[in-house]
Amino acid sequence: MIKKMRKILIQTLFIIFIWFEIIIQVSLLNLARGKLSFQSSTSGSINTHSAPQYANDDNHEHCSSTDSDIADFSWWSVDLEQEYDITKVCLLNVNDNVYNNLKEFNIFVGNYPNDEKIVCRYVDETVQRPNSNLVSQYNCYTCVTKAIGSFVTIKLTTINIKLILCDVDVKGMLIDDKRGFELLNLNKLITMTGGQHKSWSKEKGYDNSYKTLFHSRSYFSTPYFLIDAVQTLNVHRIIIVSLYNDDYHKRFEKTYISIKGIPATDLNFNSRFCVENLSGHFRTTYELFNIECNPILTGRYIIINQNVGTKENRFLEFMEMYIYISNIDENHPKEFGHVSKPSIIDAKLNSVALSSNQLTLLQDNIYYINDNTGKIDLVTNDNLLLTTKLTHLNQICLTVFHASSFTPGIEIKIRNFLNNEIIERETNGNFKHSHTICVKTPFLLTKDIEILSKNNQGLAEVDLIALSDSPKCLQRNDEWAFPNSSLPVNNEQYLHFLLKVANENEEITIYGSTTTVRQKKTASDLYLGGSPLRVGLMEKVRYS
Incomplete structure (x- = not known):
């Protein structure tokens, strides 16, 4: 008995040791390193720019920089991918005469880019001008309140100032390795545009490079960009980085983004939109559009349209696109459509x-x-x-x-x-x-x-x-079936049912009016086999 208790105690202590070892490692880890980052705009041109990832990569010689906006505050955000209790944020300033820009800012923690949900810390002082990349050259700020989220944002409180960051080091403890949404991998999906201008193909609109862009074909009065997610998804947020010089060209205008169950690429004003009639403010280079789908929209196809009226030679152009989604409820069919x-x-x-x-x-x-x-x-x-x-x-x-x-x-x-x-x-x-x-x-x-x-x-x-008007499973059998008036004129009376299941091998049970089992088959037997399911007029159908 004593040996058994000793063994249990040793195992428990070992587990505790491993747990604390993990905690120590996580607390020392820079949670921002190499993660996807965003900023309100980006300073520079297509060849020499200061992209947001320069603030959290391994090369501290290159720094991120927003453009200066005469009407809004500049910000930078990083997606930590999981939910953390953020404890400390350390910043490395630029070794340049503009180092004084990095002062009077908020550190926010939230659940999307530029989310001001929780103020980790307000910083009034100027972050020191560094002379090296040593730890001593960083300014560190401890959160003054509980700050749980998956995004960290640095946001200035003065307009018309460039936000420049050479490194961002985020510390915190893991709370949940699964949040309620994820980044959609566009490289694994089907996209179409109806043509491109020169070599600026659709793939360059989601390659996470600020040196490439998508440019729709010339003389296309109704340009579009369609994404087929292959299955039905919940769409939470769409982030688009506009043309590097769109402050001059002013081409990202009157843009509509809809979520559909069909691949129609024409603009239908009866669609469900994440955003309607969106235009840039054209004050900065690489302007970022942070588009929330409110409410969250469900569909298989994501379509970007422009409605530019009689303007003949219009272009749909953007540098990058990111989409945050979640899987539909397991009780929904995987494809409603x-x-x-x-x-x-x-x-x-x-x-x-x-x-x-x-x-x-x-x-x-x-x-x-x-x-x-x-x-x-x-x-x-x-x-x-x-x-x-x-x-x-x-x-x-x-x-x-x-x-x-x-x-x-x-x-x-x-x-x-x-x-x-x-x-x-x-x-x-x-x-x-x-x-x-x-x-x-x-x-x-x-x-x-x-x-x-x-x-x-x-x-x-x-x-x-x-395509069902509702992704929910229907309950009443008259909603599943054709009316009697549509049946062929013969002696064989039956109803036709369209059954949607997540797995073709899932069993479906057909119940009679007395709820006794009459048939049990799989969806592949009934639907994919090409024959309609025939059920007596008094019978009902439901999943087993």
Whole structure:
């Protein structure tokens, strides 16, 4: 018994020792080193700039610097990625005659860039001018109150002053390694723009380099930038760094950012916006836009549009973009907005079957390559007939090329499988170059879709989408089913249900009116197999 207690005591002391060792290591660690940082603006040009990361990298010879703003306070923030109890912040000033800029500032701790939620410390004094990078050349400030958060911000209290930082050392204790949001990795997602100017491609708009930029194509009256997150997400905040010399060009104007369940790239004022009609103040270089989605918006697609009216030669340009998101609630379907591309099994253009390569081209998730490849060329009165598996949809999206002129829209005819009725829609054609245009229909089942071209244009992609108005799981079976009036006229009465699950192997149980189990199958058996789920009129469906 004594041996057992001794063993437990030794194990406990060992755990305590390890815990204190971790605490000591964390308390000595510079939490800001190498982390993503932001600032209100950035001084310099595209070749010689003072980017925010220069304040928390390993090279103290280069310092971060904001531009001076005649109407606002300059600030710098670092994303610590996890939640900490911040205890101390140490600053290394610039060894230059402008060292006197670094005085009369607040140190804030919060949950996003420039968050003034908690004042760690107000500093009135001037941070010393250093003569080396030794620890003795830093000024350290202990927080005077409990300061818990994942962002630390340094903010001046005087306008028209450049904030210059050569190193920022943040100390604190880990509180939670999981906060309620994270940075979206844009390099793993699908993005599209409809064209670029020169070599300034879309990828250069999210490469975390202040020496590159995204520049939309010339003479594009409706420029856009679309991000397909591949799954539905909650979007919290979008941060955009504008053109390095936009204080002169004034191009970031009348900008709208929406979150959608469909990949439509045209500007729809009925969309859910994080921001509407946003323009820069054009007072500084590399102006930063810190855009909160309030309320938090849920969707799969993030679209940036400009609405510049009759201005013909407008550009959507920015240096960098960062997006903070969280995963949707586990009770939500992973994609509310199911894209049924694999459902297209055959296509005929003017009664001639498309090749397998052409059919793949329409559903390969490559929306734009260039103006000459990656699309099927249609001429006036061309008829493209798509044959699908039995597919549920209420949205059809086409990625269309109009070259440099406005072109009439495309006519779409969908045959309702249940009653043979033809639903007709027409896309908007009021754009130049390339856009993805969506049309909405009632919820229906179909196997036949006809696309009629009214002019010379290209078709690069077809999306068949079943999009719920609510991402929540529905409870009443009449919300899941078609009304009886839509059923075929025969002796076999049944309802059609569209079931969304996170995992295709998740079991679904069908209950009768007496709640006795009638069937138990997986989603792949019922939905992905291509056959509708048929349930007696008195039965209900719910997850097992």
